[in-house]
Amino acid sequence: MAHYQHGIEIDICSGCNGRWLGHDELEALEATVPSTPEQRRATIQYSRRQSEFLCPVCSKQMVSFNYRAYSLELDACEDDHGYWLDAGEDGKIRDIIEDRVRGLERAASAEQSWGRFLSGLKGRGGGRSGRR
Helix, strand or coil, X not given: CEEEECCEEEEECCCCCCEEEEHHHHHXXXXXXXXXXXXXXXXXXXXXXXXXXXXXXXXXXXXXXXXXXXXXEEEECCCCCXXXXXXXXXXHHHHHHHHHHHHXXXXXXXXXXXXXXXXXXXXXXXXXXXXX
């Protein structure tokens, strides 16, 4: 059964409330979090292994993986037909992207602070007083 969430068409299983996201729909879900494509760019699949599920599009065995190295296990079609999410995992994906953006912003802020600190040292002769 198709359902719209965050403006994205998502197929929902009426039996288990799981979700099937087409390949581009996972990217669209990630993009619903205020972020840039650069902030979202990263390896998505870690610890790949065979899934117990078959792809609903091509019926091939899917793979399971840890999403972005977090403790969230998703299943994917190796032919890029889509991703299977258990009930509630779409919200966890958004939480992970928000966490990633916060981490990148903290890292950028720390890098700027470090750069200002180093510039201050250079302005004082590299931290040496010139005395012997």
